[in-house]
Amino acid sequence: MMLTLHREPSTSMIRLEGNFTFESHTAFRTATQELLDDAETKQITLDLSGLHYMDSSSLGMLLVLREKTEEKGIQVVLIKPSPAVMGILKIVQFGKLFEIREV
Amino acid sequence: MRILVADDDALFHIVANAVLAGDGYKVLHARDGQEALDLYREHKPDLILTDYQMPGMNGIELCRSIKELDPHRFIPMVMLTGDEKSRILRESLDAGLVEFLTKPVTPDELRLRVRSLVELISLHKNLALAKSKSDEEMLITKHILHRLVEPGLRALPDHIHMETLQTERINGDACTYQQGLPGIHFGLLCDATGHGLAAGVSTIPAIQAFQGMASRDIPLETIYREINTKLRKMLPSGRFVCLLLVRLDIHNGTLSLLNAGLPDAIFMNRRGTVRRFTSRNLPAGVLDKVEDPVVEEVAVSGGERLLTFTDGIQEILGTEEAYRVLTQGMSDTPFEVHRFVIQESLNLGIQENEQHDDVSWALWEVPPPEPVAPPRVDKALPVTLTPQSSPFAFELCFDPRRHPLREVLPDCLRLFSSHGVPGAMNQLLAMTLTEAATNALDHGLLKLDSALKQEGFEAYDTLRKERLASHETGTLTLRLRLYREAPGTVCALSVEVEDSGPGFDWRAWEQVRAADDHQASGRGLLIIRSVASEMSFNESGNCLRFTLSCG
Incomplete structure (x- = not known):
């Protein structure tokens, strides 16, 4: 999986491309931890448009x-x-846990 | 660490011995290929250093012979060559050679090369050890999981089939079956996050909770809540189990289903019309508390089918393709044939695609309802009951406002069925006990007048709910006694249902009953009377006694 981090004050975006599987664990954790450690972060947007599979x-x-x-x-x-x-x-009903914007 | 040196040059033996024995290795010396092969057979050295040019067998032939002797052993072999190296490179490709050393070899060069190979050997050994350890752990976990679900799968009735097609590794799939009360069947399909031991272990609490609760006929949403709570407590965050619970009640004609994270379950009626049950619940183990589990229910009358999968189906057949191929035109195919078609399609799919994930699946057919009145009950047969011959009896006292009947009665029935009460009789007991206990609760404790029912069941039901929720207390006492003739055969069950209310005028009821057989009140008592070999009230009318006998 390819992971690109676009940092903006307060709202940051992570773009994920390819197949999101266990192998991407470290990359994903490192990128999200960086945002979590930043006290300015208010929102994390995950752009899933390039993902084929999870x-x-x-x-x-x-x-x-x-x-x-x-x-x-x-x-x-x-x-x-x-x-x-x-x-x-949809199958795992993640809409109940996350805001998902289809467009 | 043993090193075999094969060379017809005595000088190289002296150098090799000085360097290698000095480094603490045991050195075996061979003058030609044949001697080397004999020494190999006897000592199984870990590393071979051989000259190419030797009398009789050359170095490559020696390497090939050793490879043939021990095709699966990892043995690094080093070939010592002169200027013929480029010429023999090609033929050494299939001899299992690891390295070449060009003569003349300096002691340091030899020492360095051997050290790095020894390092490789020890890495290889550690790896093999770790693999055998992990294989063993995998086998043990597989064994435990198998033992856990096996009794359920062995008890599967003819009209339900379930199985897990596993890859070599564990992938967290499981399925099992549990018989509830007579005529009630429960099924579980689950798939835990990730792969390997962790995934396999995660399903264990879910399976155990399912088995314990289904056998007591606890509602699906309660089973799901319980599994969720258990997993949430036990699993690290980010780990969860997708599952699908099914309950089929043949007598009441209902099929209930709770899908939490698995692909659509496909329901087909006898005309082949398909209805999908999409996942409407989060997988278990995600949230601390489940808000409102969604259980869906369809009415069934016999002949309907239900097909369910875990998500491994996606890579074997493709989910949509599987639905199309495995359901179209299948509604009037006999159950066994339908099952065979699914099995064959899955096996074929697995052969064609490399299978990375497990897949579990289940096919259910709703059997026609059995006749309600079990023929094994012989009402006319008089029973002589002697308390001495009773090996098993119990009394249960509870407040039905705190402990609802639907939770208490299954436990009673379970207790009897595990003490040899045959299914048909247990079914009869379930029916009569429910009627008697409901009667005692509604009229004895809640003091509801049956006449209200004539004004409409809704009014009756509203008042009933109000009174159930009140803070008054009262108890029901169930006394059940099991009689046996010979060991193992149950001949009769006597039942007493007593409430702590004031009692009712049963003589008046008998008179009204005699005059008009069609009024709505007291229908429960009539049902009991129609199947019991005797039925009576105590004087004050707060205790009903009846006996069920098996002819």
Whole structure:
């Protein structure tokens, strides 16, 4: 998976491309930790438009991120999932946990 | 560490011995290929240094012979060559050679090369050790998981099939079955996050909670809540279990389903019309508390089918393709054939695609409802009951406002069925006990007048709920006694249901009943009377006694 971090004051965006699986664990954690450590961060946007696939480990990583951001009052928004990825998010009902913007 | 040196040059033996024995290795000396092979057989050295040019067998032939002897052993072999190296490179490719050293070899060069190979050997050994350890742990976990679900799968009735097609590793899939009360069937399909031991272990609490609760006929949403709480407590964050719970109640004609994170379950009626049950719940173990579990229910009358999968189906057949191929035109195919088609399609799919994930699946068919009145009950047969012959009896006292009947009765029935009460009789007991206990609660404790029902069940139900929620207290006492003739055969069950209320005028009820058989009140008592070999009230009318007998 390719991960690109665009930092802006308060709102940062992480663009994910390829297959989001367990192998991406370290890259994802490092990038999100950097944002979590920054007291200015108010919102983290994950751009999923380039993702083909997410496995259950990557869903787990989103849950861990959600727990950490909740403690700090940071909002996580998932944007532009492909139909395949949206299907996966729907099956596990992640719409109940995250704001998902399909466009 | 043993090193075999094969060379017809005595001088090289002296150098090799000085360097290698000095470094603490045991050195074996061979003058030609044949001697080297004999020494190899006897001592199984860890590393071979061989000259290419030797009388009889050359170095490459020696390497090939050793490889043939021990094709699976990792043995680095070093070839000592002169200027023929470029010529023999090609033929050494399949001889398992690791390195070349060009003569003349200096002691330092030899020492350095051997040290790095020894390092490689020890890495290789550690790796093999770690792999065998992890293989063993995998086997043990597989064994435990298998033992956990096996009793359920062995008890599967003919109209339900479930299985997990596993890859070599553990991927966190499991499925099992549990019989609830007679005529009620429960199924579980689950898939834990990730792969390997961690995933396998995560499903264990879910399976155990399911088995314990389904056997007591606890509602699906309660089972799901319990699994969620258990997993949330036990799993690290980010780990969860997707699952699908099914409950089929044949007598009441309902199929209930709770999908939490698995692909759509496909329901087909007899005409082949398909309805999908999409996941509407979060996987278990995600949130501390589940708000409102979504359980969906369909009415069934026999012949309907339900097909469910874990998400491994995606890489084997593709989920949508699987739905199309495995359901179209299948509604009038016999169950066994349908099951066979699914099994074959999955096996074929697995052969064609490399399978990385497990897949679990289940196919259910709703059997036609059994006749309600079990023929095994012989009402006319008089039973002589002697308390001495009773090996098993119990009394249960509870406040039905605090402990609802639907939670207490299954436990009673479970207790009897585990003491040899046959299914048909237990079914009868379930029916009569429910009628008697409901009667005692509604009329004895809540003091509801049956006449209200004639004004409409809704008014009756509203008042009933109001009174149930009040702070008054009162108890029901159930006394159940099991009689056996010979060991293992149950001949009769006597039941007493007593409430702490003031009692009712049963003589008046008998008179009204005799005059008009069609009024709504007291229908429960009539049901009991129709199947019990005897039924009576105590004087004050707060205790009903009846006996069920097996002919």
